[in-house]
Amino acid sequence: MKIFNRILIANRGEIVARILKTAHQMGTEVVVLYTSDDTDHTYIKAADKAVLLKGNTLADTFLNKERIIDIALANSVDAIHPGYGFLSENADFAQMCKAVGIKWIGPSPNVIRLMGYKRSAREFAEKLGVPVLHARYGSADELRKYRDVLQYPVMIKAQAGGGGKGMRIVRNAEDFEDALHITGREAGMFFGDESLYIEEFIEEARHIEVQVFGDNFGNVIHMHERECTVQRRHQKIIEEAPAAGISDALRGSLHQNAVKLAKAAKYRNAGTVEFIVDRNENFYFLEMNTRIQVEHPVTELVTNIDVVKEQLLIAAGNEFAFTQDEVICRGHALECRLYAEDPENGFMPQNGTLTLNAAPELKSVRVDGSFEKTAGMSSAYDPLIAKVITGGNDRLEAMKNMIGALEDYKIQGVKTNKGFLTNLLKSPVLIQNKIYTQYCDLYADRHTDFVVLPDERFVIAWFFLNSGITGRSSSVWSKLGNWRHQQVNNLTVADKTYHVSGYKINDADWQLTVNAKNYRCSQPRFMEYELQFVLLNEPVKVTWSQKTDRSFYIEIDHTIHLVQPNIVKRKLTESDAQLKARNVVSPLPGRVMRVYVTPGEKVVKGKAMLVIESMKIENRIVADHDSTVKSVLVTEGQQLNGNDLVIELE
Structure with a gap:
């Protein structure tokens, strides 16, 4: 070998x-x-x-x-x-x-050119009799002529695109020009090629792909299929293998057509043939990714084949050590992509510092990640933190294992989609596999976390952490001594002010006062990232991480609040409020992709004013009230640092 x-x-x-x-x-x-x-x-x-x-x-x-x-x-x-x-x-x-x-x-340069470029790949598939959706190709200027003859909705895509970038759904002629412009710009920025194509759009579609492999001796096999329908902004967030609830006929057709494409292209190494499937199980070739996929671990779990190992062996000149019949799909596997993003705010990416990143250490859970337990999230890159992978004898068991893994994943410091993923996995729409590619963009609010308002538990947790942070065991509490009064601490939690003080009664019990109300607490136990205590005879379990010397992220009942010493804020005057209303600032660092407004233009609440690309995701900044644009202070392509003034309103 x-x-x-x-x-x-x-x-x-x-x-x-x-x-x-x-x-x-x-x-x-x-x-x-x-x-x-x-x-x-x-x-x-x-x-x-x-x-x-x-x-x-x-x-x-x-x-x-x-x-x-x-x-x-x-x-x-x-x-x-x-x-x-x-x-x-x-x-x-x-x-x-x-x-x-x-x-x-990977595959040869010629094969990358053939199958990695959308137009040539689609034309190649069509010649082989693989179903494709009707499309028109060209530059933005060349495609403008189709504006009034298209049957909407359509999808505009970058010919050299991939990874969910360079894609826009257009539902009417009025939005066509804007979508064409943005997609062309995005294609040039991400892929160095502004060529586009317009494709039919399938409503309520599923996204199913087939993992293929070719060696140096003309052998091509498939490693079964993956379901990648759960997406946001055209990017996958949950993948599974095999695809659930499809007929054996469809499954066989997908495998057969994927292998046919790869063989005809003389494909070598790992590749993925992607299909779109409608409600009647009609399928259409989308594209071929001439590389390893983000979601390859689910294929590894159900086939027990190390995809990366096979890549290395084939590239080194080896022949397959197994036949197609020996590639058997057993059980079910899921992968969830854990992102630094805010599902409640259009999945806007979050940059900052991970104060806690502790993956579950369970034999039944695989986590593919590379961040340390504390790490910085840069706005220059994709906001992926880690991939969580679970398996099971069947789909429901794999989903149950995934829910447990996500709930056990301790992560703090930036907002993430952990709660969204967990809620989605528990929902009937996913359990019954009734989801489609646009579902998360349309109905994210159905699965966002119910936020627990701060209460005395968060404040009491802060008191114990602040008192015992220098230690790493329950014995730390003894250093405070019996009947020793603590000073009153003024805290802020979610813009609410709390006052907390307390003292130790005996080896097990504490007397605490929160906003003039007394509480009896017992058995505080301090561990790495965890704190447990009993309040009013009810156990409280806390996950925590430290932001600064006396400020902590505290998680109780799957809700995280930053608890910190009170910062006295100057009262917002009427003139301050008016100034804030007249200014539009960038909510995050990134690059200005598109400016929609001009000075003197009237804008209504909800109108998009500009698009900022950050962490490889586009974010639309909209007007929060009716107004008139006084001045635009940025240009397309400009880099922003975050909190930059971008538009002035009258």
Whole structure:
């Protein structure tokens, strides 16, 4: 069996940690890349060598083909694994590797050009008799002529797109021009190619894909299918294998057509053929991803095949060690993508510091991640924190295991979609598999967390944490001494003010006063990330992390509040309120993608004024009241730091 001595992983984040793990198990050395934003990733220490990429933009770092090739040559690597995203489907980069004698862990450059480009892939599929949706191709200027002849709704897509980027649903002619402009700009920014196509849009569709593999000897197999219908903003958040509730005929047709495509393309290494399926089980080819997929772990769980290992073996020149008949799908698997985002606010990405990132340590749960227990989330990258993967004998068991895993995942410091995912998994729409690709965008509010208002439990938890943070066991409480009064602490929780003081009565009991009301507490037990105590004969379980010296994130009943010493705020005057109403500020750092308004224009509440791209997600900033635009202070393409003044209103 041939194996590589040393590889370079041209990527960042969890996929680097995932590839490194398998490579080391195979005895292969690994070189990784990182930027100044990546110092909190575990693989930097685990790699055989880590190389710093200097620069402030993706063009300087993970999209810098020449620099990455130079690093690979300087470190005498045998091969480059591109992971997903960045240069993973860049045929020119694959060709550059080949030109300098470095193996590319993926398909050939010619196949990437054929199947990675949407128009050529669709035309290739159509010639083979694989069903495709009707489409029109061209630049934004060339496609404008179809505005009044299209049958809406339609989808505008980037020809070189992938990963849910460069896609817009258009439901009427009035929105066509704007969607065309934004999609073209996004295509140019993310893929370096502004070519687009317009495709029929299928309402209430399912997204099902087939994992295929080709070796160097003409063999092509499939590793069954995955369901990827649960999405937000065209990006997947829950994936599962196999697809549930489809007929054997459809399943067989998807497998057959995926293999037919891969064989005809002379495909080598891992790839994914994606299909859209309507309510009547009509299916249509969407695209082929010529790389490893984010969701590959669910395939690994149901087939017991290490996809990364097979990638490395095939790229090294080996033949499959198994046949199609030996690739058996057993049980069911789910993957949830844990993102730093706010489901209550349009899934807006959240940057900041993870004060606590403690994944469940259970044999039945797999977590693919790379962040340390505390880490910084950069606005320059995708907001993915980790992938949580569970299996079961059937779908319901896998879902039950996933709910338990998410509830046991301790994460604080930034808002996440953990609660949203948990609620969705418990809902009839997912249990009965009645979901479709647009569901989460339309009905997110049905599954957002019920927020528990702050009460005395949060304040009492803060008191114990503040008193005992210097210790790491229950014995810490003895240092305070019997009948020792504590000073009154003035706290703020969710803009409410609390006053708390207390003293220890005996070895087990405490007397606490919160806003002049007395409480008897007992048995405080202080652990890493957890605090337990009994209040009014009821046990209270707390998950906590420290933000600053005396401020803590405290989680009770799946609700997190920041509890901190009271900060006296100047009372907002009428002039302050008027000034705030006249100013529009950026709620997060990012790049201005689109400005919709001009000075003197009247805007109504809810009108989109601009789009800011942050963490690879577009965020529409809308007017919160009727007004008139006085001045626009930003331009398209401008980088924002967050809280920047962008528009003045009269």
